[in-house]
Amino acid sequence: MIISVPKEIMHGENRIACVPDVVPKLIKAGYQVQIEKDAGLNAGFANEQYEKAGAKIIDNLTDLYSNADIVLKVQRPIDHPAAGKHELDLMKKGTILISFVYILHYADVAKKCAEKGIDLISMDMMPRTTLAQKMDVLSSQANISGYKSVIMAANELGKIFPLMMTAAGTISPAKVVIMGAGVAGLQALGTAKRLGAVVEVSDIRTAVKEEVQSLGGKFIEVEGAEDMQDAGGYAKEASAEFLQKQKETIFKHVTEADIVITTALVPGKKAPILVTEEMVKNMRAGSVVLDMATEFGGNCEISEKGKTVKKYGVTIIGESNLPSLVPTHSSEMYARNILNLILHIGKEGKVTINLDDEIIKGSLITLHGIIINQRIKDLIK
Numbered sequence: 001m002i003i004s005v006p007k008e009i010m011h012g013e014n015r016i017a018c019v020p021d022v023v024p025k026l027i028k029a030g031y032q033v034q035i036e037k038d039a040g041l042n043a044g045f046a047n048e049q050y051e052k053a054g055a056k057i058i059d060n061l062t063d064l065y066s067n068a069d070i071v072l073k074v075q076r077p078i079d080h081p082a083a084g085k086h087e088l089d090l091m092k093k094g095t096i097l098i099s100f101v102y103i104l105h106y107a108d109v110a111k112k113c114a115e116k117g118i119d120l121i122s123m124d125m126m127p128r129t130t131l132a133q134k135m136d137v138l139s140s141q142a143n144i145s146g147y148k149s150v151i152m153a154a155n156e157l158g159k160i161f162p163l164m165m166t167a168a169g170t171i172s173p174a175k176v177v178i179m180g181a182g183v184a185g186l187q188a189l190g191t192a193k194r195l196g197a198v199v200e201v202s203d204i205r206t207a208v209k210e211e212v213q214s215l216g217g218k219f220i221e222v223e224g225a226e227d228m229q230d231a232g233g234y235a236k237e238a239s240a241e242f243l244q245k246q247k248e249t250i251f252k253h254v255t256e257a258d259i260v261i262t263t264a265l266v267p268g269k270k271a272p273i274l275v276t277e278e279m280v281k282n283m284r285a286g287s288v289v290l291d292m293a294t295e296f297g298g299n300c301e302i303s304e305k306g307k308t309v310k311k312y313g314v315t316i317i318g319e320s321n322l323p324s325l326v327p328t329h330s331s332e333m334y335a336r337n338i339l340n341l342i343l344h345i346g347k348e349g350k351v352t353i354n355l356d357d358e359i360i361k362g363s364l365i366t367l368h369g370i371i372i373n374q375r376i377k378d379l380i381k
Contacts (some may be wrong), residue, residue, distance in 0.1 A: 001034045001350055003342075004058070004068035004330045006087070007039035010075040012306070014019055014042035014327035016070035017099075019335040023053035026339065030349020034058050034068065045056075065090040070351060072235040072338055073099035074331075076109050086112070093117035098338055100124055103365055104268030105296060107379040113366040117163035119353065120365040123337065124267075125373070127362035134340040135359065139183045145292060145322035146187025146263070150176075152203060152322075153259045153290045154195065156308070156315045162196025173198050178217070178251050179274045179299060180263035181208040184292060188261050197259075202250050204242065222249045243272055250274070255282040260289045262299035268375070270297040277301045285313030295320040 003026060005018040006141045018026075018041050023033050023233070029066050031141065033055040037047060047057050058064040061083050068091065076099060077087035096119045103122040113120040123137040133139075154161060164171040165208065175193045178185045181203040192199045195218045202220040209219040222245060253277060254260050260283075262274050269291035280302060291303035302311055303318040310316070323330035341358065344359060345351050353367060354360055365373045371380065 001030075001069035002034060003066055003070045003072060003189075004034045004036075004064050005072045006061075006064060007230075008042075008074050009076060009080055009082075009087075009342070011319055012324055013075050013181060014324045015074045015328075015331045015334060016043045016045065017074050017331075017338060018055075018336060019043070019332050020045055020053040021332070022050040022056075022335045022339045023050060023055045025121075026342065027054045029343060029346065031070075031342075031346075032056070034064060036061070036064050040331075042271060042338045043331040045328075045331070047107075047110050061090060065095075066092060066094055068092070070096045070098065070342075073097065074334060075099065076101040076103075076106055080195060087115050088112050088118055091116065091118055095119070095359075096121065096353075098123065098341065100141075100334070101365075102295075103373075105380065107376050109364045110371050110373070110376045111380060114369050114371050118368045119367050121341070121360075121363050122365050123341075123363065125365070126341075126364040127358060129358065132359050132362075135337050135344070137334055137337045138182075140337055141323040141330060142183035142320055143187045144330045144333070146184035146189075147191050148322045148326050149261050149263075149290050149292055150188050150191040150195065150259075152263060152317055152319065153288045156317065157258055158286050159258060160196075161192070171285045174258040175200070175256065176259045176261065177220075177250070177257040177337075178203070178261045178263065179203075180265075181205070181212050181219075182263060185261075185264040186215060188263065189215050189286075192259075193217070200257075202246070202253070204246065211271075220250060220253055222246045226288045236346070243274075247274070247276060247279075251279060254279045255284075257283070258287055260287070260300075261292065262290070263292045264299050265293050265296060271299050273299060273301050275300040280314050280316070281312045283312070283314050288315045288317065290317040290319070292319075292322065294318040 035050045037059040098121045101122040161174045163173040176197045176199045178201045195288045199217040201217045212219045291300040293299045294305040308317045
């Protein structure tokens with residue numbers, strides 16, 4: 001089977017779905033690999049590196065897609081400006097598309113894939129099981145996001161992070177509050193601690209308290225909190241009453257912080273508002289809020305997607321694609337996640353869709369022109 005990897009065309013996306021180190025592993029497994037010319041440049045990978053690894057560089061979009069059995073992408077398919085048509089229209093019927101779609105938010109992609117006869121595997125739907133751990137793109141990319149969020153916030157803050165005792169006096173450590181103790185939040189906690197900050201973490205899942213404390217953070221307790229984690233390890237949607245109680249509890253913590261980083265997402269739902277405009281008004285001038293959830297509505301009431309703005313003397317960063325700002329390592333991790341998936345579902349250079357496989361059952365959205373994922377079916381009704 002031929003695997004084609006196009007250049008990402010979504011605005012601001014610098015990652016690529018396959019890196020040179022992964023190419024020989026795919027070839028060894030029996031696949032041919034085609035990379036669109038210059039597709040890896042923004043992530044730091046030159047055409048020569050891919051050619052040396054055994055991939056074929058393709059300069060023509062029609063050629064890239066017309067003979068592809070499998071297409072690997074980072075972002076969901078959209079209208080292609082150079083081709084003048086949708087990316088799905090470039091693919092032949094029966095193509096297996098493996099991409100990071102956020103399909104619960106963009107169910108229309110499933111509908112179009114079914115119409116075109118494209119078999120879609122949405123990487124963000126990978127089940128949270130031990131077997132699927134090495135294919136878990138949400139975790140691999142969230143790790144990068146957590147790290148980068150602290151670096152960006154530190155860059156905007158007019159203070160240093162660590163306690164510093166000098167002849168000119170003592171500098172108090174920066175105070176960082178992190179909303180959400182998932183993979184991104186825990187990585188942000190670890191990064192902020194390494195830089196010397198005092199870190200507090202809030203989460204609706206009481207089960208993460210020990211993890212927060214083991215990394216040196218202080219867990220912000222919400223009175224009457226229950227475990228808000230579902231069987232898949234994701235945060236459940238909290239009630240309006242609980243969110244109100246959480247806001248009241250964290251008001252003091254947020255308004256006294258130098259940096260607030262929000263990471264809370266609920267699959268398929270609008271991101272919950274955790275930092276209100278009133279909280280921002282009461283923060284000290286020069287403080288920083290980084291909202292990691294702006295792609296899906298934002299955790300901060302007044303953040304703006306893709307923009308860094310100043311409101312009430314507070315800098316609010318609304319970067320919606322943090323992994324793209326660290327494209328080399330993000331691409332390497334994502335490419336390994338996909339490699340592990342292909343090695344799991346393929347044999348001797350051929351991918352076989354086995355509907356009894358737990359990984360396929362969770363992540364396969366369309367097959368032979370039919371939407372087979374029940375959650376997506378329900379969304380489209």
